[in-house]
Amino acid sequence: MIRFDRVTKRYGHRAVVDSVSLEVRKGGLCVLLGESGSGKSTLMRMVNRMVEPDAGRVMLDGTDIANVPPESLRHGIGYVIQSVGLFPHWRVADNIATVPRLLGWDAARVASRVDALLQLVGLPPEDFRARYPHELSGGQAQRIGLARALAADPPVLLMDEPFSALDPGIRRGLQVALRRIHAETAKTILFVTHDVEEALLLADELAVMQDGRLLAHGRPAEVLRRDADPVVKRLFGEATLAFHRLGTLRAANAARPASATQPAEAQLPILPPDSNLKQALMLMLESGTDQVALPGGATLHLSDILAAA
Amino acid sequence: MAQARPATLARDLATRAPPPPVPREATAAALLAALAASLPFLLGWLSIAANRLVSPRPVSLPLHGGTGLGAACFVLGCLGVALLARRRSLLPWAEVTAGLALLALLATLGLGAGAALDGGARLARAAPGAGFWLAALSLLLSAGCCAAGRDAAREGEAAGATPTRFLAVAVPGIVLLVASGVLDPLSLMREAASRGPELQAALWRHALLAAGALALAGLVAVPLSLLALRRPRLEAALMALANGLQVVPSIALFGLLMAPLAGLAAVWPALRGWGIGGIGAAPAVIGISAYLLLPLAAGLLSGLRQAPADILDAARGQGMGEGAILRHIRLPLGAGAMLGGLRTAAVQAVGLATLAALVGAGGLGAIVFQGIGQLAADLILLGVLPVVGLSLCIDAALAAAQAALAPAGRRG
Amino acid sequence: MRLPRRAVPLLAQAAAFLLALWAAPHLGALWGAPFPDVQRPVWDQRGWFALLGAHLMLSVGAVVIAAALGLGGGILATRGQGRLRPLLDALFALAQSVPPIAAIALALPLLGFGAAPTMLALVLYACLPVLRGTVAGLDGVAPAVLDAARGTGMGAARVLWQVELPLAAPVILSGLRVAVVLSIATAAVGAMAGAECLGTPIVVGLANNNGAYVLQGGLFTAWLALLADRALALLAR
Numbered sequence: 001m002i003r004f005d006r007v008t009k010r011y012g013h014r015a016v017v018d019s020v021s022l023e024v025r026k027g028g029l030c031v032l033l034g035e036s037g038s039g040k041s042t043l044m045r046m047v048n049r050m051v052e053p054d055a056g057r058v059m060l061d062g063t064d065i066a067n068v069p070p071e072s073l074r075h076g077i078g079y080v081i082q083s084v085g086l087f088p089h090w091r092v093a094d095n096i097a098t099v100p101r102l103l104g105w106d107a108a109r110v111a112s113r114v115d116a117l118l119q120l121v122g123l124p125p126e127d128f129r130a131r132y133p134h135e136l137s138g139g140q141a142q143r144i145g146l147a148r149a150l151a152a153d154p155p156v157l158l159m160d161e162p163f164s165a166l167d168p169g170i171r172r173g174l175q176v177a178l179r180r181i182h183a184e185t186a187k188t189i190l191f192v193t194h195d196v197e198e199a200l201l202l203a204d205e206l207a208v209m210q211d212g213r214l215l216a217h218g219r220p221a222e223v224l225r226r227d228a229d230p231v232v233k234r235l236f237g238e239a240t241l242a243f244h245r246l247g248t249l250r251a252a253n254a255a256r257p258a259s260a261t262q263p264a265e266a267q268l269p270i271l272p273p274d275s276n277l278k279q280a281l282m283l284m285l286e287s288g289t290d291q292v293a294l295p296g297g298a299t300l301h302l303s304d305i306l307a308a309a
Numbered sequence: 310m311a312q313a314r315p316a317t318l319a320r321d322l323a324t325r326a327p328p329p330p331v332p333r334e335a336t337a338a339a340l341l342a343a344l345a346a347s348l349p350f351l352l353g354w355l356s357i358a359a360n361r362l363v364s365p366r367p368v369s370l371p372l373h374g375g376t377g378l379g380a381a382c383f384v385l386g387c388l389g390v391a392l393l394a395r396r397r398s399l400l401p402w403a404e405v406t407a408g409l410a411l412l413a414l415l416a417t418l419g420l421g422a423g424a425a426l427d428g429g430a431r432l433a434r435a436a437p438g439a440g441f442w443l444a445a446l447s448l449l450l451s452a453g454c455c456a457a458g459r460d461a462a463r464e465g466e467a468a469g470a471t472p473t474r475f476l477a478v479a480v481p482g483i484v485l486l487v488a489s490g491v492l493d494p495l496s497l498m499r500e501a502a503s504r505g506p507e508l509q510a511a512l513w514r515h516a517l518l519a520a521g522a523l524a525l526a527g528l529v530a531v532p533l534s535l536l537a538l539r540r541p542r543l544e545a546a547l548m549a550l551a552n553g554l555q556v557v558p559s560i561a562l563f564g565l566l567m568a569p570l571a572g573l574a575a576v577w578p579a580l581r582g583w584g585i586g587g588i589g590a591a592p593a594v595i596g597i598s599a600y601l602l603l604p605l606a607a608g609l610l611s612g613l614r615q616a617p618a619d620i621l622d623a624a625r626g627q628g629m630g631e632g633a634i635l636r637h638i639r640l641p642l643g644a645g646a647m648l649g650g651l652r653t654a655a656v657q658a659v660g661l662a663t664l665a666a667l668v669g670a671g672g673l674g675a676i677v678f679q680g681i682g683q684l685a686a687d688l689i690l691l692g693v694l695p696v697v698g699l700s701l702c703i704d705a706a707l708a709a710a711q712a713a714l715a716p717a718g719r720r721g
Numbered sequence: 722m723r724l725p726r727r728a729v730p731l732l733a734q735a736a737a738f739l740l741a742l743w744a745a746p747h748l749g750a751l752w753g754a755p756f757p758d759v760q761r762p763v764w765d766q767r768g769w770f771a772l773l774g775a776h777l778m779l780s781v782g783a784v785v786i787a788a789a790l791g792l793g794g795g796i797l798a799t800r801g802q803g804r805l806r807p808l809l810d811a812l813f814a815l816a817q818s819v820p821p822i823a824a825i826a827l828a829l830p831l832l833g834f835g836a837a838p839t840m841l842a843l844v845l846y847a848c849l850p851v852l853r854g855t856v857a858g859l860d861g862v863a864p865a866v867l868d869a870a871r872g873t874g875m876g877a878a879r880v881l882w883q884v885e886l887p888l889a890a891p892v893i894l895s896g897l898r899v900a901v902v903l904s905i906a907t908a909a910v911g912a913m914a915g916a917e918c919l920g921t922p923i924v925v926g927l928a929n930n931n932g933a934y935v936l937q938g939g940l941f942t943a944w945l946a947l948l949a950d951r952a953l954a955l956l957a958r
Binding site for chain 3: 048050070071073074079081085086087088089098099145158
């Protein structure tokens with residue numbers, strides 16, 4: 001869906017993005033992870049031509065975006081930034097309706113779309129429609145920012161550290177909401193963050209950047225494998241790399257199927273469906289056992305976790 | 310599990326481009342310098358009138374050794390400004406060069422006027438042409454551009470685009486040029502020579518009026534601001550009064566003050582002995598000081614509030630009294646902002662003192678209004694140029710002081 | 722915009738002002754009281770309404786032109802990479818250190834005398850507060866809002882018109898307010914240069930030692946300035 005082809009961006013003599021090639025598949029949620037100044041935001045902003053690459057090209061759904069006028073390109077790409085950037089002189093409904101109005105939708109269609117989006121991001125429309133941005137909390141404002149980005153149903157969403165300025169509890173809520181919205185709408189999302197936990201929680205694919213270069217790219221479990229690049233190890237914290245890796249592996253894949261010879265013991269703690277190995281390990285530590293049961297009747301032993309890690 | 314929580318990477322700040330090799334100010338400074346260099350040649354250096362009564366007409370610069378050298382120096386100076394401004398570290402020198410170019414411009418004008426009048430009628434008068442005035446303005450603005458860039462790089466915002474270095478070169482240079490007699494052929498200097506004592510007296514009187522008004526306003530503003538610091542209602546009243554006074558046109562306020570003061574003097578004739586009456590210095594000084602209340606009080610209050618709340622809290626926690634806090638914390642931290650208020654007030658005082666002549670208080674305004682009454686351009690300039698010079702110098706001196714104080718204030 | 726309740730006292734004040742102008746020629750006793758030596762305390766050389774009209778033509782006309790120039794200049798200066806900004810900074814610093822009276826007096830020998838040059842000087846000087854307000858207002862728009870506006874695919878003109886100018890409007894209006902007050906006040910000084918306005922009685926009174934003329938001219942000029950200031954303050958809300 002989005003393909004970067006050896007793109008480079010220089011400011012002065014310094015290459016902020018240095019010959020990066022990367023492909024994000026349709027419907028995927030790709031997280032760009034890196035320290036400050038690693039070039040991840042610059043790379044993302046090339047997709048909607050907020051930044052023009054000095055070399056290389058960016059393809060969107062097979063078209064070179066250099067041939068698409070920036071304005072019409074941006075109408076088809078949702079854009080969410082850390083500081084939200086709601087228009088302070090417009091009500092919430094007007095903010096959400098920005099792009100539909102630019103596209104010339106009629107009033108009735110705009111109004112029903114606004115209400116549907118408010119519901120999608122988990123805010124009651126009748127309560128929020130007429131508010132001004134200064135009457136919103138930080139988390140509410142970012143939910144509106146997300147709704148504005150989704151307004152014209154763009155196939156692609158760019159998100160630049162959207163949750164970094166929020167308190168941990170509210171951030172967690174928005175992360176869960178984003179996963180849900182991603183599952184419901186199947187948008188292609190490029191998500192920039194410096195927060196390792198956030199990246200692992202959200203990512204289908206992970207791209208790690210450092211000094212303008214792409215260090216690693218792939219499914220989280222691949223990026224965090226044992227022989228990972230030393231810089232990647234340092235980024236994730238060498239002491240906790242293995243622990244993070246457990247978080248990327250599904251418990252069901254490592255478990256032993258239920259067997260007739262060894263009936264599942266009734267008193268084993270039961271892991272929720274779709275859990276990963278990190279959660280399984282936490283449950284073992286919590287309940288003081290070395291095995292847990294899975295909903296299907298399978299069991300997971302501590303040794304299975306060690307083998308998988 | 311002590312380290313289970315992963316390191317959260319530092320917040321990604323917007324990647325800033327490194328400063329471009331050519332400063333942003335270079336374009337504007339070079340444009341203005343080029344304008345300055347070409348304007349005298351396009352619009353004329355000089356205008357000559359056969360006598361006081363006929364209107365002057367532009368004449369070309371008489372070229373001989375002196376004027377040729379002067380004009381060459383001037384054009385080279387302008388070129389120097391444009392070239393030096395291309396390096397950030399050289400911006401102060403570009404500003405100084407603009408000052409030198411102004412001096413060359415003036416010297417060329419004086420030499421040219423001498424040559425043009427040479428052998429002519431004694432009544433003929435030479436005045437600077439439009440090209441000269443606009444070139445001088447362009448140089449001043451070009452120096453301001455250089456100052457803006459220089460300040461952003463090193464000295465912070467306090468001095469803004471005030472061309473302190475330019476003035477530091479130009480003002481002593483102009484004094485030297487005047488003293489050397491190069492400018493004597495200009496009608497303006499002839500006017501100054503014939504009115505020498507009058508001009509000098511007016512200058513002193515002007516400075517005295519401005520200083521008196523500043524002192525009076527300070528006497529009102531300082532105690533009120535200190536009191537208002539802890540009394541929001543007094544502060545609101547003070548600022549409402551100061552803001553309201555600002556709206557009243559100065560000429561109207563002086564006029565309105567005449568009536569009550571004349572009345573007072575009529576009731577107590579003894580007051581006349583102190584110079585208080587409907588006409589004269591009293592309404593002028595009171596009127597001017599009314600306008601200075603706003604900049605002084607606003608500067609003082611913002612200065613007193615510069616100290617952040619946590620520092621004040623810490624000071625109180627260590628047992629400092631309000632007096633000690635004022636002396637050791639509020640005043641040193643707020644000195645820059647207070648000086649800023651004083652700067653605005655002082656410049657306004659000099660300007661408003663010009664209008665004081667309307668109510669018979671004298672000063673440089675008396676010469677200006679005499680000139681306006683007689684439609685005599687030279688006379689107007691003779692009054693206005695010292696006012697402008699005084700304002701520019703006071704502003705630049707206080708800006709330099711403010712810039713010197715600012716880092717000390719920020720260290721807190 | 723419907724007539725808000727706050728506008729009522731302003732309209733009452735304006736009515737009182739016009740009433741006072743109409744009544745002024747009949748209040749000889751009032752004007753003469755503080756000046757017992759003055760023979761003819763009532764200003765009768767020219768109608769008050771004619772003077773008011775001329776004053777408004779001069780100052781409001783100057784502000785309208787100055788507003789257009791200042792707004793246009795401010796918008797231009799904030800586009801692109803801001804290469805014109807240092808020039809503006811230098812201009813503002815200069816305007817701050819040269820008093821308006823001096824600037825206008827300097828302009829007179831260059832521009833000539835009378836109403837038209839006074840107007841030109843007023844335009845040039847009233848430009849600066851508008852320009853400064855425009856630049857400050859446009860600078861004050863949060864970068865995140867601009868980023869978001871461009872990110873939603875608004876064109877440059879639409880961003881300016883729908884986002885930047887509405888958000889900068891309060892600051893621009895306060896600059897305009899300064900320009901109006903400055904212009905009304907300075908137009909009175911224009912009477913010295915031969916422009917007929919509410920300042921004329923002041924100038925004539927000062928020349929003929931007639932304090933009553935000065936009182937009347939001063940009162941009405943100050944009143945007009947206060948009214949204009951109030952009206953623009955109301956508009957800025």
